[in-house]
Amino acid sequence: GAVVSQHPSWVICKSGTSVKIECRSLDFQATTMFWYRQFPKQSLMLMATSNEGSKATYEQGVEKDKFLINHASLTLSTLTVTSAHPEDSSFYICSARDFHSFTEAFFGQGTRLTVV
Amino acid sequence: DQQVKQNSPSLSVQEGRISILNCDYTNSMFDYFLWYKKYPAEGPTFLISISSIKDKNEDGRFTVFLNKSAKHLSLHIVPSQPGDSAVYFCAASGRGTSYGKLTFGQGTILTVHP
Numbered sequence: 001g002a003v004v005s006q007h008p009s010w011v012i013c014k015s016g017t018s019v020k021i022e023c024r025s026l027d028f029q030a031t032t033m034f035w036y037r038q039f040p041k042q043s044l045m046l047m048a049t050s051n052e053g054s055k056a057t058y059e060q061g062v063e064k065d066k067f068l069i070n071h072a073s074l075t076l077s078t079l080t081v082t083s084a085h086p087e088d089s090s091f092y093i094c095s096a097r098d099f100h101s102f103t104e105a106f107f108g109q110g111t112r113l114t115v116v
Numbered sequence: 117d118q119q120v121k122q123n124s125p126s127l128s129v130q131e132g133r134i135s136i137l138n139c140d141y142t143n144s145m146f147d148y149f150l151w152y153k154k155y156p157a158e159g160p161t162f163l164i165s166i167s168s169i170k171d172k173n174e175d176g177r178f179t180v181f182l183n184k185s186a187k188h189l190s191l192h193i194v195p196s197q198p199g200d201s202a203v204y205f206c207a208a209s210g211r212g213t214s215y216g217k218l219t220f221g222q223g224t225i226l227t228v229h230p
Binding site for chain 1: 152157158159160161162205216217218219220221222223
């Protein structure tokens with residue numbers, strides 16, 4: 001299957017700082033990338049849809065000014081958690097859809113964010 | 117509003133036997149369904165999928181069955197192996213531009229005992 005790389009795999013930051021998470025599609029072009037969040041022992045919840053060259057579409061209840069998404073190229077999307085708080089601590093996962101495929105999306109390894 | 121539900125939080129199976137994981141959905145606009153396997157602190161790994169125009173898809177030890185009228189799908193793993201122990205998520209997707217945008221169930225922890 002296609003490869004999606006997410007970086008970093010884990011990060012610890014202080015409250016009030018910002019953290020950037022990168023999601024790269026390594027062997028295909030991803031016009032659309034998706035950002036999910038998973039709290040402990042819960043399901044993956046879609047946060048936003050990132051479209052190359054245009055603004056991201058956020059799911060209801062997700063603050064767009066807090067979770068900044070940039071999808072500047074067909075292989076890279078970034079999620080920046082701004083002014084992080086301890087309640088933002090979670091597992092963040094990206095997925096990317098192959099431009100030529102209309103079926104499944106492939107997932108990155110995830111990023112464990114801990115805000116202290 | 118949980119549109120995709122996995123009502124069994126856990127399942128324990130003996131090695132060599134069949135594992136059956138179930139999933140129900142409520143949104144009739146879903147027309148593509150997927151199963152993912154996930155380990156803690158890792159991203160989900162795609163296992164198998166099925167389109168709404170089919171009622172069965174098979175790939176090696178994994179078979180997915182879809183009952184559209186009941187809005188129910190299941191994943192069969194046979195024979196089960198200890199390495200199959202993980203959390204299994206079913207997910208659903210809509211048509212067109214919604215492809216890739218997945219709604220996940222809560223997950224089922226599968227434990228396969230040697």
